[in-house]
């Protein structure tokens with residue numbers, strides 16, 4: 001057996017996570033705290049609480065490889081530019097009338113820094129975690145913007161290069177010995193990134209947690225100062241080096257999925273609010289393929305956890321490669337089949353495991369139990385942003401493609417994929433579009449719902465859709481799953497991020513509230529957009545004095561909590 005194959009197997013073991021191993025940093029990172037920050041071409045604001053000086057985007061830096069190349073010009077969209085902001089806070093100019101009931105903080109996380117000195121990342125998901133917040137009170141808005149101080153980010157700043165394994169990039173060994181060291185740290189998981197650039201959630205106990213797909217990339221932040229507070233360490237024996245980037249979080253609990261790459265499957269775990277200890281609930285064995293399907297998110301109903309097994313599966317060999325493969329750390333195994341599993345939350349037992357048509361999704365929208373006249377649960381309905389079983393969405397999200405829009409319609413089609421998973425023992429489930437995708441321009445991702453409908457029947461979803469031609473979702477869309485229609489918001493040349501639904505306190509109707517999105521505008525400016533969730537018309541916008549990079553997921557922190 002070749003060295004590579006045996007290494008692959010050990011890597012798989014490492015990624016499945018044997019509990020009890022403490023992370024130590026890769027060699028290059030040991031001096032990260034002690035040394036002063038390396039000089040950098042990037043402008044950063046002084047560490048004042050209120051800084052009147054807006055940051056300058058990183059423009060015109062030479063590229064060692066990857067990055068913007070010849071397309072990096074003045075008319076490049078600010079959405080895909082690095083805007084480094086170690087600390088900025090300031091009052092925002094408000095256009096329109098913010099509802100006075102909107103009292104709290106909207107917080108967004110995302111990979112907003114893709115450049116380090118003269119080095120440029122190649123994929124959207126690689127960028128260093130960037131927090132943007134807008135705090136609303138009495139019709140006024142205050143904005144703030146900061147980088148998360150992960151070990152990966154601090155090491156990269158210090159050394160001017162990637163020091164940990166990111167979504168698509170792998171640190172380049174300096175010599176043979178360093179290569180050996182790197183392999184060793186991959187086996188233990190030490191070289192995996194803690195760049196928590198994906199989600200942000202408010203836990204039931206009030207802690208605010210930033211997340212990505214590596215377990216070590218779970219970082220507690222302060223929603224007011226945006227300070228990086230601490231690592232979030234799980235105090236249990238479950239292990240696991242990777243997990244779903246999107247746990248299900250309520251005021252009382254936290255559900256997560258941990259893929260097992262040694263014995264292909266998934267562990268379902270639950271954590272009480274206030275605790276750091278996940279409890280094992282149950283296990284799902286994969287039905288096909290050499291490894292579990294990629295699980296970025298999953299849905300729950302009131303009584304069940306739904307575990308998706310998609311044919312885009314983790315791939316040990318690709319994990320080891322120094323250069324990104326077309327599908328990064330994954331591989332497409334159409335022959336392996338696609339499955340949906342349903343686990344009872346109370347017993348951990350699998351109550352259904354059905355084969356479904358092939359699918360590709362990052363984000364589940366919601367799920368609920370379908371009942372007959374006697375109130376018996378007959379099926380689970382699970383909705384997701386589904387990319388027509390086409391993995392080329394990953395290629396769409398390469399920075400070069402995002403920065404090089406030529407007017408051609410290159411964004412691959414997506415839909416609201418609705419699964420019906422029967423609970424009567426039938427071997428097959430269904431997957432169909434929940435509404436005509438033309439309603440939202442055949443673009444569909446970055447969704448939110450009214451949190452009061454989590455796991456329950458619901459009517460409305462908010463997401464990013466498309467106005468064609470485009471290379472990235474460029475509209476905000478409100479989906480009515482009953483009428484099977486959509487209302488769309490669009491501004492020419494703008495890139496809006498996930499429209500996050502915030503209910504009006506005391507609301508009864510599902511869409512009584514606002515949808516908040518951050519928009520990177522064509523003229524280089526950035527603003528928080530507040531839409532009336534009912535009419536989907538603009539109520540107000542709160543303008544930043546500089547442009548904002550694109551960001552991914554959001555949460556809402558009410559003022560008195």
Ligand SMILES: CC(=O)/C=C/C=C(C)/C=C/C1=C(C)CCCC1(C)C
Nearest residue numbers: 125165166167193198212213242329
């Ligand atoms: C931003 C986003 O949506 C996804 C980020 C995914 C990341 C950072 C994945 C990282 C990984 C590794 C560093 C190695 C193991 C596999 C995998 C989970 C893809």
Ligand SMILES: CC(/C=C/C=O)=C\C=C\C=O
Nearest residue numbers: 198362414444445473552
């Ligand atoms: C931004 C995105 C997909 C857009 C395509 O329609 C996916 C982000 C995934 C990670 O959170």
Ligand SMILES: [Fe+2]
Nearest residue numbers: 198245296362
């Ligand atoms: Fe996500």
